[in-house]
Structure formats: C-alpha cells, structure tokens
Amino acid sequence: MPHTPYPFADRTLPNYVDGAFVAAGDTFPLIDPVTGRKIAGVAAADRALVDAAVAAARRALTGPWGRMALADRVALLGRIADAIEARFDDFVAAEIADTGKSLLQATRVDIPRGAANFRAFAALAQARSTQCFESDTPDGLGAINYSIAKPLGVVAVVSPWNLPLLLLTWKVAPALSCGNTIVAKPSEETPSTATLLAEVMHEVGVPEGVFNLIHGFGAGSAGEWLVSHADVDAITFTGESATGTAIMRAAAEGVKPISFELGGKNAAIIFEDADFEAAIAGTMRSVFSNCGQVCLCSERVYVARPIFDRFVAELATRARALKLGDPYAGADMGPLISAAHREKVLGYYRLAVEEGATIVTGGGVPDLVGDLAGGSFVEPTILTGLADDARCVREEIFGPVCHIAPFDSEEEVIARANDTRYGLAAALWTSDVKRAHRVARQMDVGIVWVNEWFLRDLRTPFGGTKLSGIGREGGEHSLAFYSEPMNICIKL
Numbered sequence: 001m002p003h004t005p006y007p008f009a010d011r012t013l014p015n016y017v018d019g020a021f022v023a024a025g026d027t028f029p030l031i032d033p034v035t036g037r038k039i040a041g042v043a044a045a046d047r048a049l050v051d052a053a054v055a056a057a058r059r060a061l062t063g064p065w066g067r068m069a070l071a072d073r074v075a076l077l078g079r080i081a082d083a084i085e086a087r088f089d090d091f092v093a094a095e096i097a098d099t100g101k102s103l104l105q106a107t108r109v110d111i112p113r114g115a116a117n118f119r120a121f122a123a124l125a126q127a128r129s130t131q132c133f134e135s136d137t138p139d140g141l142g143a144i145n146y147s148i149a150k151p152l153g154v155v156a157v158v159s160p161w162n163l164p165l166l167l168l169t170w171k172v173a174p175a176l177s178c179g180n181t182i183v184a185k186p187s188e189e190t191p192s193t194a195t196l197l198a199e200v201m202h203e204v205g206v207p208e209g210v211f212n213l214i215h216g217f218g219a220g221s222a223g224e225w226l227v228s229h230a231d232v233d234a235i236t237f238t239g240e241s242a243t244g245t246a247i248m249r250a251a252a253e254g255v256k257p258i259s260f261e262l263g264g265k266n267a268a269i270i271f272e273d274a275d276f277e278a279a280i281a282g283t284m285r286s287v288f289s290n291c292g293q294v295c296l297c298s299e300r301v302y303v304a305r306p307i308f309d310r311f312v313a314e315l316a317t318r319a320r321a322l323k324l325g326d327p328y329a330g331a332d333m334g335p336l337i338s339a340a341h342r343e344k345v346l347g348y349y350r351l352a353v354e355e356g357a358t359i360v361t362g363g364g365v366p367d368l369v370g371d372l373a374g375g376s377f378v379e380p381t382i383l384t385g386l387a388d389d390a391r392c393v394r395e396e397i398f399g400p401v402c403h404i405a406p407f408d409s410e411e412e413v414i415a416r417a418n419d420t421r422y423g424l425a426a427a428l429w430t431s432d433v434k435r436a437h438r439v440a441r442q443m444d445v446g447i448v449w450v451n452e453w454f455l456r457d458l459r460t461p462f463g464g465t466k467l468s469g470i471g472r473e474g475g476e477h478s479l480a481f482y483s484e485p486m487n488i489c490i491k492l
C-alpha cells in the first residue's frame with residue numbers, strides 16, 4: 001500500500017537545543033522492528049549538550065516565554081496542535097517506522113492524541129481559576145488570601161517507546177500550558193515523532209530554549225544525566241517501575257517533585273451477566289492493542305466459571321485470526337518494539353510452560369517470511385491453568401499475552417485482582433449497574449473501566465497506586481503538578 005515515506009530515512013536525527021538542531025558527535029542506530037533493519041542514525045547527546053539544554057531552558061524562563069501573556073501561550077499551544085495535524089502523515093510514518101504499530105493504532109490513537117493533548121491543556125489553562133479566602137483578623141478588618149500558580153521551572157520529561165508521541169505530549173502540553181520550559185528525552189527506540197515535534201515547535205515560533213530535545217539512552221547516558229542534573233526543577237516519567245526507582249533516587253538528591261506513570265499487571269473481570277460479545281471484543285482490545293505494549297493492557301483475565309470455557313474458546317478463535325505483519329499491508333498487530341523485548345516476552349512464554357500453563361493459543365514466533373522474517377514478531381498468546389502466585393501471573397510481561405482464570409464469587413475475584421504489587425487499571429464487564437459501582441470502588445487501582453477499555457477523557461485523573469506510579473496527571477491534576485502554588489495574604 002502506498003504511504004508517506006519515513007521522514008528521516010537514511011538521515012541522522014538531530015537533538016534540538018536552544019532553538020537549534022544539533023547532530024554532531026556519536027550516533028546510534030535506529031532499527032525498524034518490522035524488518036530488523038537500520039533505518040536511520042540518531043545523534044546521541046553528550047553530557048555537555050544535556051548541560052546546554054538545561055541551561056537554555058533555564059534562560060528561557062526569563063525571556064519572551066516568561067513574559068508571554070496567557071492568551072498568547074494558549075494560542076501557541078493551539079498552533080502546535082494545528083501543525084501536528086498539518087503533518088499528520090509524516091507523524092504516522094515516523095511512529096510506524098519506529099514501532100511497527102498498526103496503521104489503525106497510529107492513525108486513530110497515537111497521532112490524534114498528540115494534537116488533542118495540546119488542545120486539551122490549552123483549554124484547561126485558559127479556564128483555570130484560583131482560590132481566594134476571606135480571613136478573620138483580631139482587628140475585625142480581615143484579610144484576603146489568594147493563590148497564584150507559578151511555573152515549576154525547568155521540567156525534565158522522560159518518555160517510553162510504546163505510545164511515543166502520545167505519552168511525550170501528555171507531559172509536554174500541560175507543562176508548557178503552565179509556563180514551564182522543557183528538556184525532553186524520548187526513548188532511544190522511538191526518537192522520530194519527538195524530533196518531528198521539535199520541528200513543529202520551531203516552525204510555529206516557540207521561543208528558543210522553551211522546548212529542548214535530547215536523544216540517548218537511560219543509565220550512564222542522556223536520561224541519567226538529565227534526571228540527575230542539579231538545575232532541573234521537576235521530573236515527569238512514564239516507563240518501567242524499576243526505572244522509576246532509579247529516577248526517584250536521582251530526584252531525591254535535589255528533593256524534586258516527581259510524577260510517575262509506571263507498569264501494570266491489570267485485571268479484566270468478566271461477570272456471568274456481562275454482554276458476552278462486548279466483553280470478548282473489549283478484551284481483545286485490552287489484551288492485544290499495540291501488541292500488548294500499553295501499561296493499561298489486561299494481562300490477567302478472570303472469567304465467571306459458568307462462562308469460562310466459552311469465553312476462552314471464543315477469545316482464542318479471535319486471537320488466532322489476528323493478522324500479523326506489515327502495518328501498511330493491513331496487519332492487525334505489528335511486532336514488539338525490539339529483538340531484546342521479544343527475547344523478554346518469549347522468556348515469559350517459556351516460563352509459562354515451566355510453571356505448568358496450558359498454552360491455549362500462540363506461545364511462540366509466527367512463521368513470517370521475506371522482509372518480515374527479521375522482525376520482532378511474537379504470536380498473540382492465551383494461557384490458562386496457572387496458580388495465582390506464578391511469575392507469569394504476577395510480573396508485567398508487556399506483550400500480546402494474557403492468563404485467563406475462572407472465579408466463583410465476587411469477593412473472591414476482587415481479592416485476587418487486588419493481590420498484586422501493581423495498581424494501575426482494571427476493566428469490569430457486567431450488565432448489573434449496582435455490581436459495577438460496588439466492585440469498581442473496591443479495586444485497588446487508579447482507573448477502572450466498566451464495559452469499556454481505554455476510553456479516555458483528558459480531564460480525568462490518570463495514574464496508579466503501588467508500583468504503578470506516584471501522583472496523577474490529567475486535567476487539573478496535571479496543572480497542579482506542573483505549577484508551584486503561591487499564597488498571597490493581604491491585610492485589609
């Protein structure tokens with residue numbers, strides 16, 4: 001199928017620092033996970049460039065950006081959204097080149113959300129109100145307390161590879177809307193849409209130093225140099241829980257605010273009274289979307305015993321029907337992000353067998369030929385028969401796989417679903433509205449969907465409990481994180 005070519009084919013993706021694109025120094029290869037071939041080089045930021053980016057962001061706080069009226073800042077965010085939409089096909093091509101994700105996923109979810117994040121936070125910043133209290137004083141004249149929201153300062157944004165533009169802009173948009181400046185470090189696996197975003201910032205006239213982009217790896221590279229930088233004021237991160245621990249250590253040094261969205265081992269619960277077809281279709285999405293590489297995906301599925309066999313059989317039939325392959329040739333599911341991640345997921349497939357699982361479908365590598373033979377594909381996989389304490393039931397796999405277990409009572413399934421070190425999301429499937437409310441509020445997670453999955457309203461709190469994160473982003477929660485409140489007390 002003809003499509004827009006990858007915008008950086010055979011080029012070196014540059015960093016973007018203080019309003020200039022910088023491609024000097026070492027490079028690392030960018031690999032297309034569909035074929036396993038190198039498609040471009042990426043300029044790795046050295047420590048001096050990271051320092052320069054932080055210094056530029058610091059200067060920009062007191063430049064034209066720091067003096068910009070809210071209405072102008074909001075208008076600028078709107079122009080960023082417009083420019084993403086104007087280059088929609090380039091963004092789609094870049095996201096697919098980096099990740100191999102399906103055309104549907106890129107065109108319906110990732111890239112539209114990139115633009116929507118800027119529009120949402122432009123509107124929220126515009127509508128933001130402040131608190132005011134009239135206070136009593138001994139002389140009877142009183143005082144007025146009112147609060148203002150100042151920017152935090154220089155915000156470090158560290159983002160992962162699974163939903164690259166969506167998750168980067170989910171942090172960049174609110175941070176800018178609150179007047180901060182940014183140094184962003186996208187995943188080394190997915191630098192392309194972030195680099196296009198830097199082009200967009202440049203085109204629409206975001207002042208120099210307000211948005212800086214540095215490429216590189218995590219530990220011992222640009223990621224670590226950024227989050228441990230003394231002149232960064234706050235850190236926002238999405239990725240693996242263990243990385244969150246490392247970043248938290250770095251942040252502790254300067255006692256910096258952090259916002260973390262981390263991993264999940266999310267439960268889906270299908271009650272006997274659920275709309276069976278809706279539950280099957282929804283669970284197909286919640287397990288296999290983006291090749292299972294969304295922190296919100298369901299990896300533990302609990303099904304009421306009377307419908308268990310039917311549910312497993314139907315889900316397996318549909319999983320087997322998923323078409324794997326080239327995103328531009330109508331594939332439902334692409335590869336995993338990399339050969340290394342494929343090794344991790346296949347390790348869990350092998351472990352499942354050792355732990356005594358029944359492999360209902362999948363469990364290996366699909367038989368793809370030609371260019372696709374070098375890609376990081378794995379089969380969509382359904383497991384049953386594991387004990388609740390099996391590692392495959394407890395650890396985040398981050399691939400197209402779920403374990404399905406039967407349950408007998410509401411109390412039992414709530415306890416089992418909550419018996420995890422993670423606490424991000426849950427999906428409940430039931431037609432009993434009282435049960436929906438009753439069970440939802442007992443789930444130990446940040447987000448519960450009932451008869452849906454990944455239905456997002458950007459004003460709602462988003463984040464997790466336990467190992468799944470710290471804090472909430474979304475709507476006013478993002479505005480609160482990305483600003484420093486200050487109270488002013490006027491004695492009358």
Ligand SMILES: NC(=O)C1=CN([C@@H]2O[C@H](COP(=O)(O)OP(=O)(O)OC[C@H]3O[C@@H](n4cnc5c(N)ncnc54)[C@H](O)[C@@H]3O)[C@@H](O)[C@H]2O)C=CC1
Binds near residue numbers: 222239247295
């Ligand atoms: N949202 C989620 O829940 C995600 C979970 N994962 C899981 O994490 C596993 C590892 O994937 P990675 O891409 O390596 O995720 P990661 O959490 O290590 O990487 C995410 C971002 O953090 C950066 N980073 C890594 N170590 C850092 C450090 N010490 N200091 C500062 N920045 C650092 C990376 O360069 C990248 O930009 C995957 O196999 C998957 O299971 C991966 C991506 C997203």
Ligand SMILES: O=C(O)/C=C/C=C(\O)C(=O)O
Binds near residue numbers: 160162163294
């Ligand atoms: O903000 C969203 O809609 C999606 C968030 C997904 C993640 O945080 C993730 O997969 O890491």
